[in-house]
Each structure stands twice: as C-alpha cells, then as structure tokens.
Amino acid sequence: MIKARNSLGLVFFPAFDWAISPTHPEREERLLYTKDQLFEEGVEDIEGIQFYNPIIANEKDIQRVHFCVPDVESRLTKSHFISAGGAIRAMEAKMKGEVDKAFAMVRPPGHHAQRVVYGDRGFCVINVEAVMLERIRQEYRDLRVAIIDTDCHHGDGTQDIYWNDKDTLFISFHQDGRTLYPGTGFLDEFGGPAAYGYNINIPLPAGTSDEGFLYLLDHVVLPILEEYKPDIIINSAGQDNHYTDPLTNMNFSAQGYAQLNSKLDPDIAILEGGYSIEGALPYVNLGIVLAMAGLDYSHVREPDYNEEGLKQDKRTSEYIKELSRHVYKRWENREELWAKNIKGRENVILKRQVYYDTDGILETQRQNFIVCNKCSGLNTIDSQSDSGYHIYAITIPRDGCPNCLDQGYRIYKNASPGAYTDVYLQDRINDHYCAK
Amino acid sequence: MIVGLDMGGTHIDGVIVSEGSIIDTIKTPRYADDLFESIWMTLEKLLMGHDISKIKRINLSTTVSTNAIVEGKTSPVGMIIQSGPGMPHDFLACGCENSFISGYIDHRGKVVEDLKLEEIEDVKIKFKEKNIKSCAIVTKFSTRNFDHELRIKDLLEDGFSHITMGHTLSGRLNFPRRVFTSYLNAATYHTFRDFSTSIQNAMEQKGADIPLFILKADGGTTSLQEAGKKPVETILSGPAASFMGLNALLNTQKDALLLDIGGTTTDIFFLADGVPLFEPIGIEIHGYKTLIRAIYSFSIGLGGDSSIDIVNHELKIGPKRHGPPYALGGPKPTPSDAMIALGLMEAGHRQMAIDAIKGLGKSLNLSVEDTANKILDTMSNMIKAKVDELLVSINSKPVYTVRELLHGKKIEPQLINIIGGPANCLAAILEKKFNLPCYCPRHYGVANAIGAAMAKITQDITLLGDTSRGILSSAEFGFQERISKDFTLEDMRSRALELLKRKAMELGAKEDEIEAEIVEESSFNMVDGFFTKGKNMRVEAQIRPGLAGDLLVANPQEHKYSIKDDKYDQSKK
Numbered sequence A: 001m002i003k004a005r006n007s008l009g010l011v012f013f014p015a016f017d018w019a020i021s022p023t024h025p026e027r028e029e030r031l032l033y034t035k036d037q038l039f040e041e042g043v044e045d046i047e048g049i050q051f052y053n054p055i056i057a058n059e060k061d062i063q064r065v066h067f068c069v070p071d072v073e074s075r076l077t078k079s080h081f082i083s084a085g086g087a088i089r090a091m092e093a094k095m096k097g098e099v100d101k102a103f104a105m106v107r108p109p110g111h112h113a114q115r116v117v118y119g120d121r122g123f124c125v126i127n128v129e130a131v132m133l134e135r136i137r138q139e140y141r142d143l144r145v146a147i148i149d150t151d152c153h154h155g156d157g158t159q160d161i162y163w164n165d166k167d168t169l170f171i172s173f174h175q176d177g178r179t180l181y182p183g184t185g186f187l188d189e190f191g192g193p194a195a196y197g198y199n200i201n202i203p204l205p206a207g208t209s210d211e212g213f214l215y216l217l218d219h220v221v222l223p224i225l226e227e228y229k230p231d232i233i234i235n236s237a238g239q240d241n242h243y244t245d246p247l248t249n250m251n252f253s254a255q256g257y258a259q260l261n262s263k264l265d266p267d268i269a270i271l272e273g274g275y276s277i278e279g280a281l282p283y284v285n286l287g288i289v290l291a292m293a294g295l296d297y298s299h300v301r302e303p304d305y306n307e308e309g310l311k312q313d314k315r316t317s318e319y320i321k322e323l324s325r326h327v328y329k330r331w332e333n334r335e336e337l338w339a340k341n342i343k344g345r346e347n348v349i350l351k352r353q354v355y356y357d358t359d360g361i362l363e364t365q366r367q368n369f370i371v372c373n374k375c376s377g378l379n380t381i382d383s384q385s386d387s388g389y390h391i392y393a394i395t396i397p398r399d400g401c402p403n404c405l406d407q408g409y410r411i412y413k414n415a416s417p418g419a420y421t422d423v424y425l426q427d428r429i430n431d432h433y434c435a436k
Numbered sequence B: 001m002i003v004g005l006d007m008g009g010t011h012i013d014g015v016i017v018s019e020g021s022i023i024d025t026i027k028t029p030r031y032a033d034d035l036f037e038s039i040w041m042t043l044e045k046l047l048m049g050h051d052i053s054k055i056k057r058i059n060l061s062t063t064v065s066t067n068a069i070v071e072g073k074t075s076p077v078g079m080i081i082q083s084g085p086g087m088p089h090d091f092l093a094c095g096c097e098n099s100f101i102s103g104y105i106d107h108r109g110k111v112v113e114d115l116k117l118e119e120i121e122d123v124k125i126k127f128k129e130k131n132i133k134s135c136a137i138v139t140k141f142s143t144r145n146f147d148h149e150l151r152i153k154d155l156l157e158d159g160f161s162h163i164t165m166g167h168t169l170s171g172r173l174n175f176p177r178r179v180f181t182s183y184l185n186a187a188t189y190h191t192f193r194d195f196s197t198s199i200q201n202a203m204e205q206k207g208a209d210i211p212l213f214i215l216k217a218d219g220g221t222t223s224l225q226e227a228g229k230k231p232v233e234t235i236l237s238g239p240a241a242s243f244m245g246l247n248a249l250l251n252t253q254k255d256a257l258l259l260d261i262g263g264t265t266t267d268i269f270f271l272a273d274g275v276p277l278f279e280p281i282g283i284e285i286h287g288y289k290t291l292i293r294a295i296y297s298f299s300i301g302l303g304g305d306s307s308i309d310i311v312n313h314e315l316k317i318g319p320k321r322h323g324p325p326y327a328l329g330g331p332k333p334t335p336s337d338a339m340i341a342l343g344l345m346e347a348g349h350r351q352m353a354i355d356a357i358k359g360l361g362k363s364l365n366l367s368v369e370d371t372a373n374k375i376l377d378t379m380s381n382m383i384k385a386k387v388d389e390l391l392v393s394i395n396s397k398p399v400y401t402v403r404e405l406l407h408g409k410k411i412e413p414q415l416i417n418i419i420g421g422p423a424n425c426l427a428a429i430l431e432k433k434f435n436l437p438c439y440c441p442r443h444y445g446v447a448n449a450i451g452a453a454m455a456k457i458t459q460d461i462t463l464l465g466d467t468s469r470g471i472l473s474s475a476e477f478g479f480q481e482r483i484s485k486d487f488t489l490e491d492m493r494s495r496a497l498e499l500l501k502r503k504a505m506e507l508g509a510k511e512d513e514i515e516a517e518i519v520e521e522s523s524f525n526m527v528d529g530f531f532t533k534g535k536n537m538r539v540e541a542q543i544r545p546g547l548a549g550d551l552l553v554a555n556p557q558e559h560k561y562s563i564k565d566d567k568y569d570q571s572k573k
Ligand SMILES: [Zn+2]
Pocket: A151, A152, A153, A238, A240, A272, A273, A274
C-alpha cells in the first residue's frame, strides 16, 4: 500500500442528515460524491492517513469569537457545533503531534460569519476556523498564524474577526467583489489600527485560471509568508474557484488546487464553499488530500477537464501580474502606510452595513477601535438589525493591558440596559464572556 | 445431525451436533501435507457408528486457500486493471503480469472514456505467451458500472480457465482492495477447485449425498459450489470458527468481550448486543488488504506458552513462544509454569515449574508464589490494556451523520467469555481487572468445530438506485434493471430483501431459516440548479449473522469459572 510522506489527519464529516433546505446548495448530498471518490481510491488505507470524528464544540468556544444575538443557543443548530468541533479535532491532532497536517472536510462552512451573528449569511453562521483557532490558542499557546482564504468569495467573516489582530495574518484571494457576493475584499481593507497591513485582499478578475492563481501564490502569498514566519498556516479551503462551480466565474482546476496546496504547504485545511458537488468536489478534495499527504497527485483530473479551454487570456495574465506587484508593494510599505493613515489617531471608527443573504437580515453597525500604545486596544460594536435588536459589544483583546482590561469592564458596567436589547463583554485575557 | 469440522494448524477437530446437543467429538493430528486426506480420515472416524443418512449437512472450516496464500503456492495470475485518473496506481501490480488499460468510469457509473479493444487483444496474447491460466479484471468504480469488466471478460473468455471480475466479490467501494481481493481469488481458484473435486469424489464413492458447506471469514457458511467461485471468501475462517464456537458455547444478547487464550496467542473478539462485530472494511491476509467481510479479531502474542524474561527488573511476557512450558521440558519459564506452580493447572512436573518460577523470582526479590501471581497479574494487565485500546478505536470509527455522532452505538462489554488452556486460571483475575463477570465453557477443546457446526449461510447485498439515470443495480449480484422516476426507498428495501432471500436459497438455505435485515440505507435528493432531478438511494442488507440455533450447553450459569477459582483464592492467602 501507499505510504504518506506527511502524516495527515482527516476529519471527514459530510453531515448526511443536515441541510439549510432541501434544494439549497448546502444540502445533505454535498459531500456524497466526495465520499465515494475518496473511498473508491482507498484513501482510508493509505499508511499515515488517519480518520477522526469531530468533537462537539461548546458554547464557550463560540462566545470566544462571536456575539450571537440574542444568544448562542438560538442561533446555532447541532451541525454548527459539530462542524466547528470537526475543525478543532483536526487542529488538535496537529498540536498533539498525532499527525503532521490535518484537513477537516466539514460542513456547514464558516468564513462569512463575522463577530456579530444575527443569522446565516453566505451559508455560514459561525466562523469554523476562528472558533477552532481561538480554542487551540486558549488550550495551547498564543500561536502566530496565517490564514489563507482560497475560497472564491471574499472571507469577510474571517477578515472581521482578525481585523485588529497582528498575530493572525489574513490573506484572501477571491473573485472581485464588484462581480460577486459579498461585494467586499478590496485592497484598501488593510486591517485595524493595531494590525494595519495584516489583512490582505487580492480581488481577481473573473476567468482567472490555474496560471493566475499559482502566479499570485508565487509572487505575493509565499513571499509574504516567508517574511511573516507563522507558526501555523491555515488554508480556508473553499473549492468554488473551480471551473464547474455554479455560483462563480473562475477557471481553477483540481490540478491547480492540488498544486496550490503543495506550494502553500498548509498545516491545517478547512473546507469552505464549493457547490459543484459532482464535477469538482470529488476531484478537488482528492487533490488536496494527496497534496497535503505529500503524495503524487499528477493523475487527478476531472472527467471534462480541457486544459486549452480553461486558459486565461493575456489581458487577465497582465492584470494579475500588475495586481500582484501592487499588493506586495503595499505589504512592504505597510509601516509607511500606517504612519500616513493611522498614526496619531486615538481611535478608528468603522461604519458599515452587513447583509445576511441566507436569512434576509440587514445589520447596521459602528465599530470603534480604541488605540492603545501598550496593547491592541479595546474594540466596541454598536449594532442594530432590522430583525429588532440593538446591541452593544465590547472586546478586550488577548494581549490587553491592565488599563484596557479595567476600562473594558467599566464600559460594560456603564452601558445602559435601557438603550440596548443586549450588551456583551468578551474578556479574552481571562477567557470570560458575559451578557446582560 | 450436523457435522462441524475445523482444520487448525496442528489438529483437525470434529463434532456432531444433534438438536442442540453435542453427541460426538474428535480431535486428530494433521497427517502429512495433504489437507484433503487429513479431513477425509477425520470425517470417516467421526462418522463411524453414526447413521450417515441422518446428517443434514457438513460445515467445513478449511485452510486450503489461506495456506496457499501464506505459503506462496498459488497460481500465477494475469491482472487487467483499469485505474483511470486519481491516485497513483503502480502499487496495484500484484499479479505475475499486470496490464493497466485505458478507459474510465466515474463515481456515478458514467463511462467517461471507453475501452480500447486492441489493448485487450494485446493483453490476451501477452498472457498466453506467459502460459497464464488465471486472470482477474478490475476497473475503478466497477461496483457502479460493471460493463467494462463484463466486456473484457467476453473478449478473453475462450483463452483462460478462470477469470475473476472485481465487481462480483463485493459491492463496497475501495478499488485497491478490489484489485487485491480479485487477485487472491484468481490465485487460489485452482487450488480450491482441486480440493473441492477431491471431496466431492470421495463423498460420491462413499455414496453419501450430504450437502457440504464451507465456513467463511464472516462466521457464516456458503455452498461448496459458491466457494468454488469465490475461494477468497474462505480465507482465515479459523478465527471465525473459534469466535462462533465461543459464541455458541456461551450465547448472550449483550455486548461482550470474547477471549481465546491459546498457547502462543490471545485472540480478542467482541459482540454488540449479541451480534458479531465485523472488521470495518475487510480482512487483511499476507499483506493484502481485502474486501472480504470478516469477524473482527485482534491477536496478541501472549499465551500460556509465551516465554518470560526479566527486562529492567520487570517481567516481560511474550510475544515469542520458544517451546512448551518448562514443566513439560521447554527451554523457558511460561505463564503455564506459573499456573502449574500455583497448583491451578495439572501438567508436566510441578517441581520443574516451581524451579523455573523461582529463577525469575530471584531477580525480582519475590517468593515463588508472589512471582507466579505477579505473572498472571501482568498477563491480565496486558490483555486489559489491549482490549481498552481496541474499544477506543472501535468506538471512534468514522460516522457521517449528526444522528450517529450524537447517538451512535458504542460497545461496552457487560461480560467476558473465555476459552483456551489458561482460561480458567485467568478468569478470576480478569473478572477483577475488568470488573465484569467471566465465563469459561467446558467443551472448548473442540470449540472451533462446534463453531463450524453452528454456523449458517450468510450473504449481504449493496443495492444502488439512481432514479435520474433510471438504474437499479447490485454489483456483487451482477444485477441491473431499469426503474422508474418514482421508485422509492421502500421499494429499494423490499427489492434488496427479496434478492437476498433468493440468493440464500440458491446457496442452500431453507426459506424459514432466513432472517434478512436492512443494515444501512440512505436517500439523497439530486438537485440540478434549484430543481430536484431524482434520488440517489443506497441500501445494504444482510442475512443476520450469528448462530444457526441454540446449543443446549449454552447456559452461562453452568460455566461460571467456579471450578477452579477457589483454588486460586486459596493460593493467594
Ligand atoms: Zn465561497
């Protein structure tokens, strides 16, 4: 039998009895053909590949990352706890040294879930990766982590969660927000005052193929990672850049995905989107598994793969080249850009509207990042939804200084209950969460 | 009357069971190398004085296929493998000739690329030049569409004396295992056929018209004729026989741990609500992982004759056996010596056993008695540790639904049933270690033969229904028919049970004995855009595995280890 070069933990949990609705893309059947393909290929017999069942995440794991409104229990189904638990089990296997790498093929996905959660947006309720990572940081240590979001949609949820966290570099490449949901993910979304430059977006033109993705990997992502030197690399592994995906307009192939993972060499991969369940997922997932295990993936190919037909045009190649140069330059100049845009400010206000497409809810929020020269600083969110809530939420960051800790609790105490339906406090220093 | 025969490594055991009672037993050493001769002589001796016309069937557990594989006495096989895109495939080359051919079928069973007929012609010529008589054809996803395998077989038919097609051996997905299983089947085909012909001829000469059944690794039987087509199913029936024997002697409906503690090894089995636990995919033999359904068993190198050493001031028992116990003239102290020294067991020279244990005690600074007790204690700890580890892994087997993850069955043994030489002596200790009641049956000497006798026909089926393509199929049954758009899961269930019953009767089962059940089922809506275009349904059904009836001795109370545990307790005082 075949022996993996890297031992690989697989959490494969297709949740065959859960769907958003019977004909929704996020339905029971989604990983059925992936299971067939992986099983027929004999992946479970590869020496060095180990299957794990998910554990079940708990309420605190969710509160560490999200302000669920009104509370965790009313926003989540069992499947969400299991999906996050699957990711946690995967990373735990890595941290315990049971395996070199781990891949959680779990559903539902999570990268559109932001800190405030009124409902489901982009098929996501909680951010599976963030829930995983924060639990692991709590149980093990403060890791320096890079999350590379390879889903075709902008990982706006992950961006929101790690916006002001310098220890979590977030890079998302995706189909340009001007042509695809959620409509964000532009270059100037560059991070909060304490992490300016550590949120990197690379919006790509429709029709980008293997060549384009691998080009920006070589010319932007890998050089940045080289400098950032993370302890852990996480691939937020959406598969909807595939040329057969019904919701997007890209030309990425299973070969491309496998090569990307081979080059990126992530420690952890978590399945995100990807809804070409018959024509893409079985092959892309197989490609990722083989690439992560360090095995030969050169024979992985879709039935209708046509290399010539998928080539990107010259203009796209030129555009991506220019874009890559620009993004990398911004990364190199992040300190100057910080001096120009942030330096000297006492706080940074972020106002925006968030639409929950799956549940049809509109949220209006105002975030305040209070600059502190001793820590990342406090952050508050004042948010209203057209589903009838008006909440106030305070976050004391993991690296919070004693002053910010005190001030955080003071703000929480003083927040007038009359003015809000709910008030929340996230004390990441003491891993303590409360609401009133 | 039913006859059970089991070929062990050194002995052949036989029993005659009539209406739940064991009416005769035999244990003979294996003569020479001729398996058939050995079996036939044992059978003749066993049947002496019995009315042959009353024998309903003979169930035989044989090592013919196993030995051929392990000893490398198989026929050369020409492998035709269609691996398509996906995993690398070089490692699948297991035949003496291997042809990787073009064409491929996808996970839905759609032909993506057709066969190239001229390639098959070339293969035929190449195999013939090498004088190959046995072939196996395996295509990826042939359980979803076996058209390519059938067509290749048609093209080769006239040239070879045997051809195995992958899809006939199992309905389960796992291409590498399908390749290896098919290889082993083709490789043992002629050896098994010779054996089967000898038996049939001998029976005919004797004028005995008794149906003959062969024990499979899943603890069930199949007809001699069917075993002739799928000899690979008869591999490793020994542990299955021992499991079935243990189960027959001490029947239970609970979760249970079953231990067979022999001279060299301890075999570990489990029952879930009284039903045998199976290997998750299939059994492994001689480095080949297969799709052969088999009773779950785990063997550790620890038995009555395991040699004992002192390593770093600690007792080290096994995993090697260097001969019989010291008390019986062996070279090393063994757990049996500890039992003999304590007076728990009567064999050989007790003084020699005491001397051997004393030698170990010196290095440990312990008396003979304490040393001997420590040995039995250590042995029990080793068994307990392994059982706990196995249970963790069994109970964490992958599941795929929220329901199973939250409420799935976990095996938690409520009792322990033990057979083997040291069983009685260890029962009291194991009972304390596990905090579970232990039972030891009396007739364990021929347990394997009893297991064979009490086995019944087993068969399983995987039925796939795809209403968007309008196809209902079962690969291992070679079955395919058209279905309409409104074919339901309920229709699937009844078709599966019906096909299964028909097959069981073909194999020789009586209609009223057949207990068919659905073991797994699923139904998925297939959606195109936002419209449902059909259902993808999967049903697995089986003849409920287990015993053909109750053995009258199978009353647990009768078998409480009490016979000897008094002595054990005294020795501790
Ligand atoms: Zn997406």
